[in-house]
Amino acid sequence: MSENKFVQVAINLPLNDVFDYSVPQALQPLVKIGKRVWISFGNRTIVGFIVGISASTAITRIKEIKSVIDKEPILSSEILELTRWIADYYLCSWGEAIDAAIAMPFKKGKTSIKPRLASQLMPGIDYEKKVVKNILTSYQTKALLQLNQSIVKREFNVFLLHGITASGKTEVYFGAIEQTLKQGRDVLVFIPEIALTPQTVQWFTEKFGKEKIALVHSRLSAGEKFIQWQRIKSGQAKIVIGPRSAIFSPLKNLGLIVVDEEHENTYKQEDTPRYHLINTAIKRAQIAQATVILGSATPSLESNYAAKKGDFELIELPERIKGSELPQVQIVDMSNQSTRFKRLPILSKVLEDNISRCLKNKEQIIIFLNRRGFSTFVNCNKCGYVLQCPKCNLSLVYHSDKKCLVCHHCSYMQQAVQICPKCSGSSINYLGTGTQKVESELSRIFPLARIARMDSDSMRKKTAHFEALDDFKNKKIDILVGTQMLAKGLDFPNVTLVGVISADISLNLPDFRASERTFSLLTQVAGRAGRGKIAGKVIIQTYTPDHYAIECAINHDYKVFYEKELLFRKQLNLPPFSHLISIVLRSKEEKAVISAAENLGQKLMLKIKGLEISMIGPMPMPIYKLKGYFRCGLILNTADILNTNKLIKELLKDNKLPSKIKLAIDVDPRMVI
Ligand SMILES: [Zn+2]
Ligand SMILES: [Zn+2]
Known part of the structure; x- marks a missing residue:
């Protein structure tokens, strides 16, 4: 038989x-x-x-x-x-x-796909292998010794590599990768938003040769992805560089996983399955008996706490290489600025003066604002009516290049208005500042400067970012304006000034990670300055100069920030002291979603009675209407994630939701909105 x-x-x-x-x-x-x-x-x-x-x-x-x-x-x-x-x-x-x-x-x-021939790893990138010999600092050498021990023993271990900006983490990765290849084992490397960091890809290809590398990223066509998959599966490619989905690469003999910028939010998948790369990478390494390196200048609270508890081994790189100094950071309190002008200025006097000094010295400047568009809030001067997306009830953002109003949550778009749709008044305010407004303000004040903008609007074209970064590298651009795209891993020695237009945007988000996100973003952005021979300067504009996230970022003080933030999380029993699970129901029918959420809430309450699980809700979510759906939800807070998961599974199996209700469960959500 x-x-x-x-x-x-x-x-x-x-x-x-x-x-x-x-x-x-x-x-x-x-x-x-x-x-x-x-x-x-x-x-x-x-x-x-x-x-x-x-x-x-x-x-x-x-x-x-x-x-x-x-x-x-x-x-x-x-x-x-x-x-x-x-x-x-x-x-x-x-x-x-x-x-x-x-x-x-x-x-x-499908079983295969007819590939368009891909001769290059990435459009615009075709580097040859080079012999690059770097002398390691004593910290780098020590770090590598520790990592290589684990790699040679073929053990499962997780290391947190906490290195300040420009401390040479990449060199340490390279050493560990070489050792792994020597053992005949394969490597997975994760870089957030890989398509935006061509420099990193260049370093890897020059070091290991393009034949050994498979590059997987969002800008590849399905055919190009298939070629890479075949190269990995056949064993031709030994090093896979990719975004979080590369964790499923069919490598046969995985020995090392490197996660660069491990604190990044992009490592969490926002659709089903809502996995986080770090947890998943650790699990895969455990199965394969491989070593994991999590690298960051600002490790996430979860990772640093795990290192403190001894679950991860901590390795520190506390010095910048090549003797470059950490940039000097200056705070500008914007609440003092407002009295000098009728309207709030976008650039403070200090920032304006510093830009002009750098331009005179032929040094380069990065201006950072984490908000796209021109005006981020459009309303009627007469009746106060706010122009909102009809599907999301969120403010529409004016984009000056297309002369239209755009919703940043769905892709709803309409023509800009001169007449109020509610009272027919003809005085419409275009308020709030996005990158486009900053760009236009800079060209008004510095008409001779060569200015470019880098955000997801200007980077639609496949190769636009390579061109922009190339031009910046070749000093064809004086000022680069952009969103957090600019914060990631860029290394331009001639950048001596970084200006942050508003540090408050990420701080004001209704989310318990707001301080952590702000601290890490400011530290990363500031780290772009002064990477060459000339000392760098960072100017941060804010209305909340006393906030500890901002104060610690100015002083480059991760440890103090970490202790303060950890205390705050402990007092409220938030991660890393607990796990959150968000359960969001949505429906086009408002009444249906409210009653379904209440129903589910009652049943869940009975299930968790007597257990150490707390529940918030049922409640309308902070973004109540999104893409045409009304949204209600519950948040569970628990220390015992696996048992809580079992309870939820049981509950949902026994209680089928009506078909007009859609369900989204997020375990360890990065943001609850
Ligand atoms: Zn009006
Ligand atoms: Zn919308």
Whole structure:
């Protein structure tokens, strides 16, 4: 009797179960764990993933699989174990986790894709291997010694590499990668927003040669992604550089995972499965017995706390390399500025003077504002009516390049108005400052300066950012204005001044991580200044100069910030002392979502009675109407995440939501909105 008579199949639907199917005799030699099959489900034919094979089944009425899609399994046992863990921890179905793990060309049952020939790793980037010999500092040498021990022993260990900006973390990564390759093992490297950091890619290709590297990023076409997937699967590429989804790369012999800028929010997936890269990377390393390096100048509170508790090993790089000094940081209190003018100035006198001094000296300047568009708030002077997105009830932002009003949450767009839609008054205020307004203000004050803007509006074209950064590198641009795109890993020795237009934007967000985010953003931005021979200066404009996030950023004092913030989190029992789980219901019908949330809240209350789990809500979410949906939710706070997850799973299995209600569960959310 064949052992292959039945298969257990996971499917990409929010259903927790794995389904049994029988295998027709002719197909029995073909079924293997990790392959895909066509199955009928309900009245549809869909793709299923084989996650188990058996000789018998307890199911009496059983359907047959229709066909086997793959010649070879596309999922290894390592990836199957990882996705199973994701499903349990992040509360999605196994099939949903697997679907997120498979490469784009394999979605919807395809087996290959006709690739457009990709001759380059990245458009605009084609570097040759170079022999670069850097002499390591004593801190770098010590760090590497510690890492190499773990790599050589092929042990599972997590290291937190806390190095201040320009302390040479990349050199330490390189050393650890070399050691791993020497062991015959493979490497995964994560860089946030890889398409925006061509310099990093250049360093890697020059160091290891492009033949060994697979680069996976959002700007590749499906065909280009498939080429990279094949290079990884065949073992040709030994180093994979990518965003969080690269954690599912089919490397056979993983020995090292490097996560650069580990504090970044982009490492959290915002759609199902809502996994966080750090947790997932640690899990994969555990399965593969690999070493993990988490690098940052401003480690997340969670990571630093884990290091303090001894779960991670801490390695510090407290000095800048090449003897460059940390930049001098000056605060400008904008509340003093407002009295000098009728209208609030965008640039303070201090910032304006410093820009003009740098321009005279032919030095370069970065101006940072984390808000796109021209005017961020448009209202009627007469009746106060605020122009809002009809689908989200959030303020529309005026974009001067297209002369239109845009919603930054959905992509709703309408023409700019001169007449109030409510009272027909003709005096419309365009208030609030975005990067476009800063750009236009700079060119008004400094008409001779060469100014460029870098944000997601100006960077739509595939190669626009390479061109902008190249021009900046070649000193064809004097002032670069931009959003947080500019904060990441850029290294331009001629930049001597960094100006922050408003430090308060991220501080005022209704989120418990607001201080942490502000501190880390300011530290990163400030770190772009003074990386060469000339000392750098940073000017930060703010209305809250006394806030500890800002004070600590000025003094480059991570430790003091960490202690203060940790105390605040402890008092409120927030992460890292607990885990949050947000459960958000949404519906186009307002009444339906309110009653469903109340219903779910009551049932959940009964479940958690007597346990150390607290619940906030049911309540309307801070963004109550988004993309046409009304949103209500609950937040659970618990120390025992796995048991709480079990309770939620049980509850949702026993209580089916009405079909007009959509559900989103976020375990360890980065932001609750
Ligand atoms: Zn009006
Ligand atoms: Zn909208």
